[in-house]
Amino acid sequence: MKKIALGTAIVALIASIVTFFYTQESSKLVYVDVNKLLEGYKRTKEVRAQFEKKAKVLKANVDSLVTDWQKELKLYEKERANYSKKELKLKQELLANKQQQINNYQQAVQNQIQEEDKKATQTVINDINDYVTEYGKQKGYKMIFGASGGGNIMYADKSADLTEKVLEGLNSEFDGK
Numbered sequence: 001m002k003k004i005a006l007g008t009a010i011v012a013l014i015a016s017i018v019t020f021f022y023t024q025e026s027s028k029l030v031y032v033d034v035n036k037l038l039e040g041y042k043r044t045k046e047v048r049a050q051f052e053k054k055a056k057v058l059k060a061n062v063d064s065l066v067t068d069w070q071k072e073l074k075l076y077e078k079e080r081a082n083y084s085k086k087e088l089k090l091k092q093e094l095l096a097n098k099q100q101q102i103n104n105y106q107q108a109v110q111n112q113i114q115e116e117d118k119k120a121t122q123t124v125i126n127d128i129n130d131y132v133t134e135y136g137k138q139k140g141y142k143m144i145f146g147a148s149g150g151g152n153i154m155y156a157d158k159s160a161d162l163t164e165k166v167l168e169g170l171n172s173e174f175d176g177k
Contacts, residue, residue: 028141028160029143029145029156029160030141030143030144030145030160030161030162031144031145031146031147031153031156031160031161031162031163032132032144032145032146032147032161032162032163032166033147033148033161033163034128034146034147034148035148036163036167037128037163037166037167037170038124038125038128040167040171041124041127041128041167041170041171041174042171042174042175043124043127043174044124047120047121047123047124048120050120051116051117051120054116055113055116055117058109058112058113059109059113061109062102062105062106062109065102065105066102066106069095069098069099069102072095072098073095076091076092076095127170127174128170131166131169131170131173132144132146132166135162135165135166135169144162
């Protein structure tokens with residue numbers, strides 16, 4: 001009877017040790033470098049190129065308006081000796097109003113560019129987050145941290161870095177779309 005109890009105890013001990021190491025391995029803490037994912041993700045480059053193209057057009061519109069206003073100002077300065085006081089005042093008001101409108105438009109364009117940049121970046125981040133969530137589920141990770149260089153992860157062993165694996169899968173998925 002003692003042999004059976006001893007055998008059962010040994011089997012239970014081995015089972016508990018195996019279970020302990022199995023759960024330790026499956027709860028391994030891992031992370032991805034968010035900046036590297038953003039830089040290396042092919043969609044980031046595509047979205048950035050589209051954004052730059054749109055921003056360039058908007059900036060060109062502003063530059064064109066500024067150039068036209070500068071031409072009007074030079075013409076005014078050249079011909080102002082020919083204007084009456086009333087015409088001078090009217091022309092100055094027109095130029096000042098036009099400059100204010102251009103400044104307002106320029107500010108609106110800058111705001112629009114910033115908003116477009118935020119939206120573009122957020123769509124890429126959403127893609128990455130969705131992919132990392134699915135990757136973590138498939139691989140059985142309980143948690144995947146995101147390191148961004150801002151101090152949220154001060155040290156991590158390189159063996160816990162999933163960045164390259166995730167980036168490879170993310171780009172493969174993007175190429176497949």
